[in-house]
Amino acid sequence: MRNHGEKVKDMAESVLPSTARTSAREQRRRVHRRQRTRQRDLLVIARRTAFDGAPASALADVVETGFEADFEERRRARDITRLVWNRRAADKTGPLTRWAGAQVDRDARLREAPQSEQVAHFARLVPDNLIGRHALQHIEADLEYRARQAEWRQRTTARAEAEFLALRNQVVRDAETILRVGRHREVNAALRAGYRARAKTAPDGTVVFPRPARFLHGGHDVTEFAQVVVGHAWIVQVVHATANLAA
Structure with a gap:
């Protein structure tokens, strides 16, 4: 069994066995082969243009017709960057990021600290070499993802609550309109027909109606009715359609 003091070293080194090493090579x-081929073809075209006495614009015409003059190697640099990120995505980061996340969750001070301080904390733990810096990059990316995930959850919850309140208020307004113009019976009849259309027969022959089998009972019931049915789109649509007829 390895000593506890070697835990950090083990975690840092666990990132190295990427699952895409062979394919990345x-x-x-x-x-590199594609880049050499492009440059060789371009040199052949340039040499022929020079020996034939063609103007320099001839080479530009060839390039414009589809040949890519890439002596600056922008395309190879782009391909290599994509290769690096694809290989990086195949790194075995699960043990490392779970360990780092557990370290943050257990320490209240570290949990409340800004992300930069959290990264600095792990920078002091991992070795100051290529392996350690590689591991630290993955830790930093995971900490940023965790922070963004919490923010995303908060925004999603707030947006869902706002949408729920807006839809509930719409049902309240529609129900009040229906009661005001005397279409109470019509909306309940439409709801009853919807429940029957969605009913199912149990194995013992019992008819099971969908939930909530809820009707609008009167002016005292508007708020509770809206709270119960707001999560059922077809009921909201029936109530809204009846209110529009009343208007």
Whole structure:
């Protein structure tokens, strides 16, 4: 069994066995091969243009017709960058990020600290070498994801609550309109027909109506009725359609 003091070293080194090592090497060879082929073809065209006495614009015309002049290697740099990120995405980061997340969750001071301080905390733990810096990059990315995930959940919850309140208020207004113009019986009849259309027969022959089998009982029931049915789109649509007829 390894000593407890070597835990951080083990965590940092656990990132290295990427699952895409072989494919990344083959992809890198293809990237360099394509670049050499493009440059060789461009040199052939440039040499022929010079020997034939054609104007310099002839080479530009060839490039415009579809040949890519890439002596600055922008395309190879882009392909290599994509290769690096694809290989990085295949790193075995699960043990490392779970360990880092557990460290943050257990320490109240670290949990409440800004992300920069959290990263600095792990920078002091991991070795100051290529392996440690590689591990630290994954830890930083995971901490940023955790922070954004919490923010996203808060925004999603707030948006869902706002939508729920807006829809409930709409049902309240529609129910009040229906009661005011005397279409109480019509909306309950439409709801009753909807419940029957959605009813199912149990194995013992009992008819099971969908929930909530809820009707509008009167002016005293508007708020509770809206609270119960707001999560059922077809009921909201029936109430809204009846209110529009009343208007």
